[in-house]
Amino acid sequence: MERIVSLGARSYPLYIERGALRCLSPRVNLARKVLLVTDEGVPESLRTLVLSQCGQGFLEVLPMGEDSKSFSACERLCARMLRENFTRKDLVLALGGGVIGDLAGFAASIYMRGIDFVNLPTTTLSQIDSSVGGKTAINFCGVKNIVGAFHQPRAVFLDADALASLPERHFVNGLAEALKMGLICDPEILALFEKEDWRSHVEEIITRAVLAKADVVEADETEQGERKCLNFGHTIGHGIEAAGGLHGLLHGECVALGLLYFLEDEALKSRTLAILRRLGLPTRADVDPEKVFAALTHDKKGDATGVSVVVVDRPGHYLFRKMTYDELRARVFAGVDVP
């Protein structure tokens, strides 16, 4: 299927179909210079599949992991484009997870003040969440996504085949963001997760989640208001992620935990816990709450008086609540009451 994300002059299509990566052209003009950015974790067969479609393709393979979201990696991509004489009319393709999309998108946004960027996400996390919405970013001074730009892609291709070799833990990790979309916007996603044969409904889950996200982005492109609902689960989730350090939990796993702190309906919390267990996502974090709180006060969403958090009070319905740091601290220390 094709869904246009409507953002005026910055509108772009989402192509959601198996095998979409096999025929990028004519949906994308590949008859120009193309920088294909990927990482060592992406199967070589996918790389080759994409590169073979480019007339003048140039490949940059980065190390896996958050460390590649850095100024130096961004400089490396810009230097490569400069060396290959990329002009404003050329293209950056991101093939990988959120790290690659965020980094390549940011480089595309600043090279010559912005060139075309197309996103080919290869993880559940990036297909559901980061590939749509135009947020690009790098990390800096230990703070996640603190430097970046809003730079909408020209197109995004969600190809279920690209997920084939994703390890189980990473596959499930991304589904936490779909669960989040279910909780804030689309209860049908919860119902799909609750089916015995939920695995055979994963494409439907991903599709529903990304379409719900597109709706949110269209209504508030640069996160002035309602788009902040997407931060549901992320306030404490980011704190857990930062406190855990490099060898801690994955992003989706932290979001899964983060959701639980702000579910204000006991029945919904039980349903959510049952889904987390069924998926094999964690329901308890082994991190020092003091560290979690310290990390989240460094988060960019707060100001002097407190933090705006998203709470869910019934399936598919959220509200914003301003919380003082004391209240938030109390909530972090109370932890999640897992029955």
Add this chain to the structure above:
Amino acid sequence: MERIVSLGARSYPLYIERGALRCLSPRVNLARKVLLVTDEGVPESLRTLVLSQCGQGFLEVLPMGEDSKSFSACERLCARMLRENFTRKDLVLALGGGVIGDLAGFAASIYMRGIDFVNLPTTTLSQIDSSVGGKTAINFCGVKNIVGAFHQPRAVFLDADALASLPERHFVNGLAEALKMGLICDPEILALFEKEDWRSHVEEIITRAVLAKADVVEADETEQGERKCLNFGHTIGHGIEAAGGLHGLLHGECVALGLLYFLEDEALKSRTLAILRRLGLPTRADVDPEKVFAALTHDKKGDATGVSVVVVDRPGHYLFRKMTYDELRARVFAGVDVP
């Protein structure tokens, strides 16, 4: 006077008046964290004037010159904002010439994906040209402005008092951009330069030039088409600038020379030469044409088949012309026929 630059949600006022820097508030909200970015060449009295108006002001003083338009200077500004816990609601003020405005504007555009930026230009060059239009940039791998963003300021203050201590050579340097605006858009500027007492008309010249620039920017914010007329004089000008190296001519001086190559009317060329001589701007460059041509082919405006250049055929009227590299080379080597 106040002129709104109309760019939809990104509209902002230009305040053009003597003493404007003395009362920034309430035109700008200074009741928040403010990073004042300036350089060693800006008089301390100006710095103090601005800083004293900020409740929570933080000062970054950079070395003078193009070397400050770098990734590392940008990282320095972002790190300072992070250390001082700047949020999305805080402000970057640029006090200086084009280097400071371009750098501080770029840092403001990427910190947290964009925070407020107000420009206080203190040179004729930045008042006339770089402070209006939202182009921000740094240099990279020896190429000028190759990395950057479109990030409109929230306000620009053009205060003639801020020019008081500008050395004569720099004062005149910036007027080359006003001469450019006269040639492409507003012949009245040429008439003002031709008055015996042109120096007493400098504020009027600056005002007319910046208003003409605002018109162009409004019509084509991100340089898809007509805005390219502002590149008049810059194609070969940039080449001369790059070929001259660090101790060569100033930017405006190079633009002044660059104009002469693309004036296609002999009478207008004579008038322009007379104005350059009156201002004390150069009419002849002492640089190797081979180096100039090599440098300009590295310029980001070209593609494989040639370069689009701006020519002026009568006062206040320009046209675009596609030129092959061979034609351009011939023009560089022919030089300017100065009577």
